Amino acid sequence: MILPVVKYGSPVLRQKGAKIESVTPEVKKLIADMFETMNENHGVGLAAQQVGVAKQLTVIDVREVKDRPSWAEVGGRATDVNDLMPLVLINPEVTSAGDPVKGSEGCLSFPEIYAEISRAEAVDVTALDAEGKAISFRCGGLLARAVQHETDHLNGILFIDRMEKKVKLELQPELDDLQAQTKAELKKK
Ligand code: ZN
Numbered sequence: 001m002i003l004p005v006v007k008y009g010s011p012v013l014r015q016k017g018a019k020i021e022s023v024t025p026e027v028k029k030l031i032a033d034m035f036e037t038m039n040e041n042h043g044v045g046l047a048a049q050q051v052g053v054a055k056q057l058t059v060i061d062v063r064e065v066k067d068r069p070s071w072a073e074v075g076g077r078a079t080d081v082n083d084l085m086p087l088v089l090i091n092p093e094v095t096s097a098g099d100p101v102k103g104s105e106g107c108l109s110f111p112e113i114y115a116e117i118s119r120a121e122a123v124d125v126t127a128l129d130a131e132g133k134a135i136s137f138r139c140g141g142l143l144a145r146a147v148q149h150e151t152d153h154l155n156g157i158l159f160i161d162r163m164e165k166k167v168k169l170e171l172q173p174e175l176d177d178l179q180a181q182t183k184a185e186l187k188k189k
Contacts, residue, residue: 003037003051005108008158008175009182013109015054017047017154020090023132027057031088031130034059043108045146047153050109058150060087062143068103070143074136081143090128094151097138098122103145105159113174117162119148 006012020027030053038046038059045060062070063085070081098121106114122140125147129135139147149159160168160175168175 001033001036002040003033005037005041005046006050006052007178007182008110008160009179010052010109010186012049012052012054013153013158014156015049016156017049017054017056019056020128023090023128023130027055027090028130030055030057031059035061035086038108041108044142045150046108047150049153049156056091056154058089058092058154060089060143060146060150061085062146065142068142070139070141072137072139072143074138079137081139084137084139084143088130089125089147089150090130090132092125092127092147092151092154094147095124096120096122097124098140098144103142105145105149107149107159110159110175110178113171113178115159115163115167115171117145117149117159118164119145119162123147 034046034051037051044062044065045058048055048057063082072079072081072084100118101121102116102118104114105117122138123144124138126136
């Protein structure tokens with residue numbers, strides 16, 4: 001089922017996600033719906049908060065992006081990124097494993113808004129997968145960027161919080177418009 005994507009201005013985007021204790025049928029259904037919603041919107045990642053659920057769950061798939069490379073290692077050995085896709089991360093822990101690099105980012109909760117964001121080129125990730133099994137890997141490139149962007153969402157952090165002051169100031173009128181529009185829509189409900 002395709003779910004509505006929550007936009008900037010909705011309070012759930014600022015909520016820290018609750019830990020998922022076990023992968024129940026409800027969680028599995030949410031995962032399937034999140035993939036469907038992400039694919040429909042041509043996204044690379046989607047966090048549970050973006051469909052209105054404050055839980056530590058995100059889905060990622062970088063396979064559609066051909067012009068921005070990713071790499072991954074499992075147990076210290078290079079692995080095919082595609083083997084990790086589609087990626088489900090439950091209760092992820094992410095630590096930096098590389099220097100910061102700038103790269104363009106967008107977010108399905110901020111339609112038409114893009115900015116250069118500085119993030120670690122590589123990260124180490126531990127999480128539970130869609131079956132509730134513990135996984136760990138190191139990744140870099142676009143995948144590392146997506147993992148950091150989505151893990152931020154799970155903690156109520158948005159990419160506008162990572163923008164350089166000057167960039168955010170330039171975007172402020174658009175951000176204010178979007179926020180006002182979302183709040184007006186929420187009031188109607
Ligand atoms: Zn986002």
